Amino acid sequence: MSQKFLYAFFIIIVTSLNVSAQKKPLKVGIIGLTHTHVHGILGRENLGDIQIVGIVEPNRGLAQRYSKEHKFPMSIVFNTIEEMIDKTHPEAVTAFGTIYQHLEVVEACAPKGIHVMVEKPLAVSLEHAKKMEMLAKKHNIHLLTNYETTWYPSNYKAYDLLKKDKVGDLRKVIIRDGHKGPKKIGVNSEFLEWLTDPVQNGGGAIIDFGCYGANLMTWIMEGKKPNSVTAITQQLQPENNPNVDDESTIILTYDNANALIQGSWNWPIGRKDMEIYGLNGAIYADNKNNLRVRIADGYDGYKEESYQIKELEAPRNDPFSFLAAVVRNEITLKPYELSSLENNMIVMEILDAALKSAKTKRTIEINK
Incomplete structure (x- = not known):
């Protein structure tokens, strides 16, 4: 040999x-x-x-x-x-x-x-x-x-279309997340005990579902913080959620756009969807795999395209595959992407301001 x-x-x-x-x-x-x-x-x-x-x-x-x-x-x-x-x-x-x-x-x-x-x-x-x-x-x-929505291919398609100027310059985003409420959907006692506790969970629906919109909006804005945060909370199910809010609305303002984040435990049907409005049209990420684009035509007319989006490719289709790939240096986190620490520190800043706004009934300015 x-x-x-x-x-x-x-x-x-x-x-x-x-x-x-x-x-x-x-x-x-x-x-x-x-x-x-x-x-x-x-x-x-x-x-x-x-x-x-x-x-x-x-x-x-x-x-x-x-x-x-x-x-x-x-x-x-x-x-x-x-x-x-x-x-x-x-x-x-x-x-x-x-x-x-x-x-x-x-x-x-x-x-x-x-x-x-x-x-x-x-x-x-x-x-x-x-x-x-x-x-x-x-x-x-x-x-x-x-976040569950990190693995939604419709969100990535919406982001890509926006960045490719499909609907023109961004002006407004509406993000809605939630369900009927923890008790109504039947979460187990061990989860319900702390999910409806203001100390262990930090709040109710405003924390549980308001965070989704803050996370997505921070990603869309490429890490730019909002100028101001205004929030209101309500308790519409005191019999089920006696210690926390179950209804929340958060308004974020930016230099040339705004966002409306509706996190609720009062939706009759569970939802996680997003609407993106540009100068020339709108993008509707209706759920995980379905997306529509409407391009304005005249005063209230439009031309619509529908997309059925296939699942994301591994390892970005699963949180634990993603974790392994990041730790193994097979994936390098991009600045302000959905799972990143940079993004989620801004999410926490938004949620902190939202809680203060709801409590004081005034708009909170964000330090840049």
Whole structure:
């Protein structure tokens, strides 16, 4: 066997080993099971991109229930974050507890270099968010925020059409999110307990669904902060949500545009949709896969195009595939994209101003 052949064989083996190493699943820990979005990671198909190595949940009854449902062993369930990290050494964690606990998760994980993905919104308050941001930057970890609408291909199509001047210069965006309310849609008791708690969730519908619009609008505006925030909240279901608002309207103003964000627990039909208005027409992202464009024709006439948008390509079609790709440096986050820390710090600034506006009944100016 020639030396040249042996060298070539050696290169093939080394390359194969490197590829194999790169394809090792990301070791992920789950912190908390009380947020029912956790079913998204527990029940997902095994794509080989992540491996759940540990779960933190002190509520043993809840953990056992989900263990039976999703077939994970109780041996990987721990009572504390520290114990889970010490025993399983995750590379990243996903937070599915209360929004108030997000800071605690980052405080425990960032100093150990463990990356974090939290469910929306980033934090329970702007004060918590600033502490989380400081820790993430100090310890050089990724701190991502997961929104359902981040994985909607219709939103990306709408963004692309707007940036390509399909409807002219942007003037107005209307974003509507929500459902009938947590109790009415039947969320489990563990989730309902904190979702309707002003401390653990930071508020009601204004936090739970107002954050979607703030996130999308910050992305559309490429990180530009609004000039002002005006908000009103109401409690239309006191029997179901006695301690928090269940109806919210947030108005954002920019130099040449404005946004109306309607986050509500009073919609008769659940929705997550967006309307973008330019000088020459409008874009309607009606749901995850359907989009319409209307180009103005005369006073009230229009020509309409309809689109059926296919799913996003992997790994941008799934939050946990996306997390693995970001941690593995297969994806570089763009400035102010939907999951980014930069975007979600502005979201928290908007939500903080919205809460102050609703409480004081006045418009809040944003410092640039």
